[in-house]
Amino acid sequence: MSKPFAGVRILDFTRYLAGPYGTYQLALLGADVLKIESREGDDTRGQLADRTWAERKMAPSFLAVNGNKRSITLDLRRKEAVEIVKRLVVGADVVWENFRGGVMDRLGLGYDALAGVNPRLIFCAVSGFGQTGPEKTTAAFDGKLQAMSGIMSITGEPAHGPTRAGFAICDTIGGMTAALAVASALFQRTHTGRGQLVDVAMLDAALAFIPGTVSEYTVAGIEAKQIGNGSVSRKPTASRFRARDGYLVLAVLTEKQFASLMKALGRADALEDPRFKDWPARTANEPALREIIEAALASDTPKSWEERLTAADVPCGSIWKIDEIVRHPQLEHRDVLQTIDSRYGPMRLVGAGFRLAHGSPGLDREPPTLGEHTDEILNEAGYGPEEIARLRRDAVI
Secondary structure, three states: OOOOOOOOOOEEHHHHOOOHHHHHHHHHHHEEEEEOOOOOOOHHHHOOOOOHHHHHHHHHHOOOOOOOOEEEEEEOOOOHHHHHHHHHHHHOOOEEEEEOOOOOOOOOOOOHHHHOOOOOOOEEEEEEEOOOOOOOOHHHHHHHHHHOOOOOHHHHHHHHHHOOOOOHHHHHHHHHHHHHHHHHHHHHHHHHOOEEEEEEHHHHHHHHHHHHHHHHHHHOOOEEEEEEOOOOOOOOEEEEEOOOOOEEEEEOOOOHHHHHHHHHOHHHHHHOOOHHOHHHHHHHHHHHHHHHHHHHOOOOOHHHHHHHHHHHOOOOEEEOHHHOOOHHHHHHHHOOOOEEEEEOEEEEEEEOOOOOOOOOOOOOOOOOOOOOHHHHHHHHOOOOOOHHHHHHOOOOO
């Protein structure tokens, strides 16, 4: 069975992570994504890589979000390149970009210009702050958005100050939000027959992913604080605890779970201790309770405790490193990690985070080399071999 977005063509002008991550989601679902790059290529092609991958312009950070795409190089400063884009727009469903506000308009490739070429076109603009408001032309990057959205203010230990998440969370949130927005616009077009501008602000998307934290303040006036490895439940037994040679995370939130935990730790006597008679008492005496729990956990490793506590219906989890989780047998049944043959040998990359009974997302094409499909795409647009050769001589492509 065909994938959900088979037959949908996306002109992908995006760079770095937020934009390519979004277009990658639809590429996994069958969309024909044409990655339009400068002649130098997406900056991530040479990012965070050893010398070998950098020289190939195929850094892991690029490979991670560009599978199933085709690459064409264009110098958008050239009038002929703009005309090529407009010819491609005639047969496209979506244009997707993440330049700073106003850049596409200055190139002659803004929504109004392209909608005149194709009224059914969906134009997705991803930026830090959106296409309206006083910050619309302000450049943004993941760290700035983590800081500005409030995410850093609620992350980490109070003693260490605001802390950045260990990955580009605002970039990926922005990309996933854009994918949902474009899918929504495509579905709406089946009713209206019209395209539209899709305006995605990464700051908006970040706030939309912490609604509980925001509404605690806007509704009840409660300002969130850093709680380190604690839980938003504020329960003292929902946190990270030291075990032998590592750490264990507990998510003990109910009376039944607390009783099961104490019994599994061999400390059923603590259930009779007035300091731990209920949640208010446990919270008031958290240091003493933590001492009891960690003294028991010190007798074994996190993974051993995970097995024992899980068998006792105590919610918990050991902390896995990336090199461990990618070998977990559970992943073999889920297809989230997919191996694809590439010019460099077998390549294992992350796919979609879900499966469908019919037309599941999947990685079918290795990430493209820079400009790999330029001739192919131009030929599909009606350009002949001699014309393509001239465009290359003139450094348009």
